[in-house]
Amino acid sequence: MSDQPHTPVLDRVTTPDDMKSMSDAELRQLADELRAETISAVSVTGGHLGAGLGVVELTVALHAVFDAPKDKIIWDVSHQCYPHKILTGRRERIRTLRMEGGLSGFTKRSESPYDPFGAAHSSTSISAGLGFAVARDLGGEGGDAIAVIGDGALSAGMAYEAMNNAGHLKKRLIVILNDNEMSIAPPTGAMSSYLSRLYAEEPFQEFKAAAKGAVSLLPEPFREGAKRAKDMLKHMTVGGTLFEELGFSYLGPIDGHDMDQLLSVLRTVKARADGPILIHAITKKGKGFAPAEAASDKGHATAKFDVVTGEQKKSPSNAPSYTSVFANSLLDQAAKDPKICAVTAAMPDGTGLSKFMERYASRCFDVGIAEQHAVTFAAGLAAGGMRPFCALYSTFLQRGYDQVVHDVAIQRLPVRFAIDRAGLVGADGATHAGSFDIGYLANLPGFVVMAAADEAELVRMVATAAAHDDGPIAFRFPRGEGVGVEIPEDAVPLEIGKGRMIREGSKVAIVSFGTRLQEVMRATEALEAKGISPTVADARFAKPLDRDLILGLAGTHDALICVEEGAVGGFGSHVAQLLADEGVFDRGLKFRSMVLPDTFIDQADPKRMYTVAGLNAEHIEAKVLEVLDVGQIGAKRA
Numbered sequence: 001m002s003d004q005p006h007t008p009v010l011d012r013v014t015t016p017d018d019m020k021s022m023s024d025a026e027l028r029q030l031a032d033e034l035r036a037e038t039i040s041a042v043s044v045t046g047g048h049l050g051a052g053l054g055v056v057e058l059t060v061a062l063h064a065v066f067d068a069p070k071d072k073i074i075w076d077v078s079h080q081c082y083p084h085k086i087l088t089g090r091r092e093r094i095r096t097l098r099m100e101g102g103l104s105g106f107t108k109r110s111e112s113p114y115d116p117f118g119a120a121h122s123s124t125s126i127s128a129g130l131g132f133a134v135a136r137d138l139g140g141e142g143g144d145a146i147a148v149i150g151d152g153a154l155s156a157g158m159a160y161e162a163m164n165n166a167g168h169l170k171k172r173l174i175v176i177l178n179d180n181e182m183s184i185a186p187p188t189g190a191m192s193s194y195l196s197r198l199y200a201e202e203p204f205q206e207f208k209a210a211a212k213g214a215v216s217l218l219p220e221p222f223r224e225g226a227k228r229a230k231d232m233l234k235h236m237t238v239g240g241t242l243f244e245e246l247g248f249s250y251l252g253p254i255d256g257h258d259m260d261q262l263l264s265v266l267r268t269v270k271a272r273a274d275g276p277i278l279i280h281a282i283t284k285k286g287k288g289f290a291p292a293e294a295a296s297d298k299g300h301a302t303a304k305f306d307v308v309t310g311e312q313k314k315s316p317s318n319a320p321s322y323t324s325v326f327a328n329s330l331l332d333q334a335a336k337d338p339k340i341c342a343v344t345a346a347m348p349d350g351t352g353l354s355k356f357m358e359r360y361a362s363r364c365f366d367v368g369i370a371e372q373h374a375v376t377f378a379a380g381l382a383a384g385g386m387r388p389f390c391a392l393y394s395t396f397l398q399r400g401y402d403q404v405v406h407d408v409a410i411q412r413l414p415v416r417f418a419i420d421r422a423g424l425v426g427a428d429g430a431t432h433a434g435s436f437d438i439g440y441l442a443n444l445p446g447f448v449v450m451a452a453a454d455e456a457e458l459v460r461m462v463a464t465a466a467a468h469d470d471g472p473i474a475f476r477f478p479r480g481e482g483v484g485v486e487i488p489e490d491a492v493p494l495e496i497g498k499g500r501m502i503r504e505g506s507k508v509a510i511v512s513f514g515t516r517l518q519e520v521m522r523a524t525e526a527l528e529a530k531g532i533s534p535t536v537a538d539a540r541f542a543k544p545l546d547r548d549l550i551l552g553l554a555g556t557h558d559a560l561i562c563v564e565e566g567a568v569g570g571f572g573s574h575v576a577q578l579l580a581d582e583g584v585f586d587r588g589l590k591f592r593s594m595v596l597p598d599t600f601i602d603q604a605d606p607k608r609m610y611t612v613a614g615l616n617a618e619h620i621e622a623k624v625l626e627v628l629d630v631g632q633i634g635a636k637r638a
């Protein structure tokens, strides 16, 4: 913390307008206070801490120099936006971050005019910024477009597609590369090494001196100093960078925690930029909070914590997480089969593949934030005779969809998709919900699509996928803990397209796909107490459907209800198609399909999100009563 006067300046800031009259010394003090406020807020909410701490000075400098919301500041991924939220009218609500009814953990257009573009998936900021820049020049909303993108996010193809286009269009567009040499895990790839070389070759000190010179130019560069400022920009440009080849002016590297450098550079850029410009700022993820700086993930995401010790308040777990069950099963399979390999797109810890990486480094690939590449790379591995497991979150696999169709499915390549974070995920909200994968995979010819009902089933599905060489296969499982069932020692592969009966009852059959089975069983208990005894089956497969099981149940029950943690178009829709094709509806079967509602559900505790979705035990119970016409019990979607 700097040695500054002690009257809090943060208390004077409701919106960035309040910063415009502050001296540079006050802005430095503001940054210190903003950092402390960010740490304090996240200590009570949990969430993404490290990235925000790394951009505190940058956030202050951007809001001091530019005129948001007229100028559009676009945070890539936007997990680093908490300091920005504090400065843009949301300080009073900052301790509601990521909670139900509270502030989103990401930028969101509906939340504030200071969030011109929502994000949470990475590498979209330059495209969006260019869109704003072109809209401005076509007579749309005015103002500068400023994209702040991390070095990790720069591993994704989309960023290059955007720079390629920006370099061609030559619009005034400001890109700030926030290079902290971290993704969630240490970044991988040649681009990351390239960025490191860029600043290894250009010590800060030289730039610092130049930037200090710029300070002496100001505030005049807007008038007669303008030409000198422009010359300064030219001289600061390190020749021959990749960014320049793409048509950007390159400025840097600069020290992203040095307010003098930031202010002088941004003021100069604001005054003089006349095309696409990239400012390369070097920052430290977790900056200013020792426990975050010391952590291997630099405080990327944290539970609530003690501000003094940094100790996190994690709730005790009763069962292993689905992720760890998947990771351990894959290790077991890999021990038996040297052809098994694993691919992650920048989520080695999140997908559990870091264990695989430790044990079988040559067979494990972190390709960076590059889901499209991850899928086609896995397709290539499969075509080359390997047995690749492509481990992605459901929400991020969306980005590689054409690759799934074109490179994997059409060629019937045996890529195994381990789809984590399936269903509603909680605090990350709608952007991270794994709602669509059943729909977008089960409609593809030749795909096998499974969902695990519990962790024992997950182990069986990993074994099934490992043994399946006849085309693509996917299995999905949710975020968080399993249910605590015994895990099979040596899992036997499942018969493809065969579900299982859980209990025999009468009149109504509930067919569950995935971990809603636990809720189905709770509903069944409540129904038993009312004298209703449903049949329950676990479908295991959305594709191929277990036709015998489903048609058998349809033929022997008055009603059939499907339940899944996915949007319309998934398992229930396939069952409906089968029943329709087979004329079962003509014979009077009552059919219901319980799916996620046709809305994006905001962040909340996952159990609450499923209440909002109408997919908890009480909703299933109510659905049974409704379909059997026994009377409502009043459990409605919240």
Ligand SMILES: Cc1ncc(C[n+]2csc(CCOP(=O)(O)OP(=O)(O)O)c2C)c(N)n1
Pocket (backbone or CB within 6 Å): 051, 054, 077, 079, 080, 120, 121, 122, 149, 150, 151, 152, 153, 154, 178, 180, 182, 183, 184, 285, 300, 345, 346, 347, 369, 370, 371, 396, 399
């Ligand atoms: C398409 C996509 N894939 C994966 C992620 C998960 N993810 C969120 S932040 C992050 C790392 C981003 O690194 P960087 O851009 O350098 O930002 P930093 O956290 O270092 O500030 C990743 C992999 C994501 N948000 N979007």
Ligand SMILES: CC(=O)[C@@H](O)[C@H](O)COP(=O)(O)O
Pocket (backbone or CB within 6 Å): 048, 077, 079, 120, 184, 301, 350, 421, 425, 428, 479
């Ligand atoms: C911002 C982002 O995309 C990730 O950090 C994500 O929040 C991780 O989610 P999990 O906590 O489920 O791994």
Ligand SMILES: [Mg+2]
Pocket (backbone or CB within 6 Å): 150, 151, 152, 153, 178, 179, 180, 181, 182, 183
């Ligand atoms: Mg980074």
